[in-house]
Amino acid sequence: MGYELYYWPMIPGRGEPVRLTFAFGAIPYRDVAREEGIAVLQAFDAGEREEGHPFAPPYLVIEEDGDRTLHWQSAHLCDRIARREGLVDESNASRAMSLVLTLADLMDEAHDSHHPLATSLYYEDQKEAAQVAAEQFRTARIPKFLGFFEAHASEEGTLLGQNTSHVDAILWHVLEGLHYAFPKAMAGYAGRWPKVERLHERTPGHPSLAAYLASEDRIAFNEDGVFRRYPELDG
Amino acid sequence: MGYELYYWPMIPGRGEPVRLTFAFGAIPYRDVAREEGIAVLQAFDAGEREEGHPFAPPYLVIEEDGDRTLHWQSAHLCDRIARREGLVDESNASRAMSLVLTLADLMDEAHDSHHPLATSLYYEDQKEAAQVAAEQFRTARIPKFLGFFEAHASEEGTLLGQNTSHVDAILWHVLEGLHYAFPKAMAGYAGRWPKVERLHERTPGHPSLAAYLASEDRIAFNEDGVFRRYPELDG
Numbered sequence: 001m002g003y004e005l006y007y008w009p010m011i012p013g014r015g016e017p018v019r020l021t022f023a024f025g026a027i028p029y030r031d032v033a034r035e036e037g038i039a040v041l042q043a044f045d046a047g048e049r050e051e052g053h054p055f056a057p058p059y060l061v062i063e064e065d066g067d068r069t070l071h072w073q074s075a076h077l078c079d080r081i082a083r084r085e086g087l088v089d090e091s092n093a094s095r096a097m098s099l100v101l102t103l104a105d106l107m108d109e110a111h112d113s114h115h116p117l118a119t120s121l122y123y124e125d126q127k128e129a130a131q132v133a134a135e136q137f138r139t140a141r142i143p144k145f146l147g148f149f150e151a152h153a154s155e156e157g158t159l160l161g162q163n164t165s166h167v168d169a170i171l172w173h174v175l176e177g178l179h180y181a182f183p184k185a186m187a188g189y190a191g192r193w194p195k196v197e198r199l200h201e202r203t204p205g206h207p208s209l210a211a212y213l214a215s216e217d218r219i220a221f222n223e224d225g226v227f228r229r230y231p232e233l234d235g
Numbered sequence: 236m237g238y239e240l241y242y243w244p245m246i247p248g249r250g251e252p253v254r255l256t257f258a259f260g261a262i263p264y265r266d267v268a269r270e271e272g273i274a275v276l277q278a279f280d281a282g283e284r285e286e287g288h289p290f291a292p293p294y295l296v297i298e299e300d301g302d303r304t305l306h307w308q309s310a311h312l313c314d315r316i317a318r319r320e321g322l323v324d325e326s327n328a329s330r331a332m333s334l335v336l337t338l339a340d341l342m343d344e345a346h347d348s349h350h351p352l353a354t355s356l357y358y359e360d361q362k363e364a365a366q367v368a369a370e371q372f373r374t375a376r377i378p379k380f381l382g383f384f385e386a387h388a389s390e391e392g393t394l395l396g397q398n399t400s401h402v403d404a405i406l407w408h409v410l411e412g413l414h415y416a417f418p419k420a421m422a423g424y425a426g427r428w429p430k431v432e433r434l435h436e437r438t439p440g441h442p443s444l445a446a447y448l449a450s451e452d453r454i455a456f457n458e459d460g461v462f463r464r465y466p467e468l469d470g
Contacts (some may be wrong), residue, residue, distance in 0.1 A: 039385045055337045071329050073336040080329060094306050096317060101308040102290045108343070116351045117364060118371035129352060129364045136353035151288045 003021055003029035003081070007058040012177075014074040014107065017059040017100065017170045021078045023212035024166040025085050031217070075104045081235045082166055092160050099152065099159055099167050100107065103174055111226045113137040114233060123230070134233035138185040143176065143192075150193040157198030166204045171196075172203035177227030183222035184234045238264035238316070241276055242293040243356040247412075249309040249342065250293040250406045252335065256313045258447035259319050262342035266452070310339045317401055327395050334387065334394060334402050338409055342382045343413065346461045348372040349468060359467070369468035373420040377413065378427075385428040392433030399441045406431075407438035412462030419469045 005023070005156075014098075022029050033040050047053040051061055054072035060080070062069050071080055079097045082088045084142030088096045111119075116133035117126040149171060152159055159167045175196070179186045204213055212218055221227050242250030244266075257264050268275050282288040288297050289307035295315070297304050306315055314332045317323045322470055323331045336343070345447075346354075351368035377399040384406060394402045410431070414421045439448055447453055456462050 012431065047386055053383070054333070055340075055383050072333050075331070076336055085400050094304065094311070097311050098289070098307050101311055105290075112347070112351075116347075117367045118375070120371060120375055121367075126367075129367075132352045132356075132364075136355060140353070140355055148288070148290055151282055169363075 002063045003027070004032050004061040005029055005058060005064070006032050006044060008041070009034040009038065010061055010219065010221050010222070012173070012227075013225050016173055016219075017074050017103070018060065018077045018081070019060050019217070020169040020173055020209070020212075021081050021087070021166040022216070024164075024206065024209055025087050025170045026208040027081065027083070027085055027213075043097070052056060074102045078170070083086050087166050090162070096160055096165070096167050100170060102148070103167075103170050106141075106174055107177075109141055110174075110181065112231060113182075114228050123228075127232075130225070130230075130233060134230075136233055138182055142182070142185065142189070143213065146193045146196055150197075151198050153195035153199055155195060155198075157195055157200075157202045159199070164209075165201055166205065168199055168203045169206070169209055170211075172200055173174070175200045177221060180221040181227040181229055182234045183229075237298040238262070238300045239267050239295060239298070240264055241267050241279060241296070243276070244269040244273065245457070246455065247408070247456060247462075248456050248460050249339075250453075251289075251408055252309050252311045252338070253293050253295065253316070255404040255408055255444070255447070256316050256401040258320070258452070259399075259404045259444055260316070260322050261443040261446075262320055277452070297371065302372070310335045310336055313401065315364075322401050323395070331400070331402050335405060337380070337425070338402075338405050341376075341409055342461050343373055343414065344376055345409075348416075349463050349465055357464075358383070362467075365465075365468060369465075370470065373417055373470055376419070377420065377424070381424070381428045381431055384434075385431050387411070388430035388434055390430060390433075392430055392435075392437045399438055400442075402436055403438045404441070404444055407435055410435045412456060415462055416454040416462040417469045418464075 005018060007013065041057055041073050043049050044059055046056055049077065051068050051070040054070055058072065058077060060071045060077045062071065070075055079098050082096060083093055112122055113134040115126065116129045123130065156162060156163065158164055159171065204210060208233055222230065240253060242248065267375050276292055279289055279294055284301050286305040289305055289386060293307065293309055293312060295306045295312045297306065313335050318328055347371040349358055349365050350361065351364045358365065384430055389397065391397060394401055394406065439445060458464065
């Protein structure tokens, strides 16, 4: 049995929730495009791989009893891994998936705040539209999302029960991304969602996450990813 | 055991994949906001329901052995229903979910083609941005998505095995929406994805879907939904 992840080697992006799920569970996997280069991604996109034809990275190949099955869509991969590896059980798997999909929506909206018109156009060609989109994202959407997670977090700063989970790890990453992209706006929100702040402080101390975050496996935020630091979009 | 769906009563929107999954399986459910009005949705959004605090409609409450559990995120609801009701099995559940999530992305992008800057702003206040976004959607994204589904469809026009499935029903709905919103662009694509066209023709003949589509339960497309007919966005 083995896991192969296929995602861009140079950004956290939509692959990071999957990397964090593996890291949280201390589950071994191969990060194939980081070992072999992005030609392996291009082969999937061209429909040249016998595992099948996925839509957009990240892709996951699970090998079991000689069978290789292909899966895609970031939140679904987290759910698949979490169920198989016992990071969730029947009682909380659906709530975990609802939360992870909501985090995926937040990441999509964070991306679209700098690319509102089209992913295929340069940021420089949609800067004015991005000003409007980013203002709405900062002032309306960040409070809606983080107020929602505040309602779901425990006093201790966890989303699923009393212990840190892979869902906390993904929210922690999203909070890191928001602070990276919108430092001024996020400083202005200090103190507003105390349970979310507790989660943000507490989560990276989880032993297997701490080991991952200190390793070279963790990729820094940068201006090719979902969360980008464009000061002009930070109000 | 029973299902309660909570979604806007006046649009197909992100609720329609869930309604279609129920309809395809001929599974009884209550469509609560259509029976009782949208105050029930507002009560969820205000955190006033004891089932919990979901993010954005559609919401699903499953009652079983006296327990009421809350679930949200359209694609996840389809997956949850499909697994519980045997519309998928272990061999194809993950592929079905990867496909349904890709259809959810397509619907999000169709929505953002007329609301690229912010959902909270009127269309009239983002018309120029929508021109650019809709052109990219029509010329780049529709071919990418439909070319992908062409690669996944059988010669007979099905996505999961030989028989029509709930995933086909959702793709059928999305194709209807694309023809509704972009009649000119879609006419220009005639013949390009023959297996997708076969699926589009074949699927509404499935008996339980045909019954649903002929009933008053099926809500027509309109300019409050995901797919909107704004002729100026159709090139």
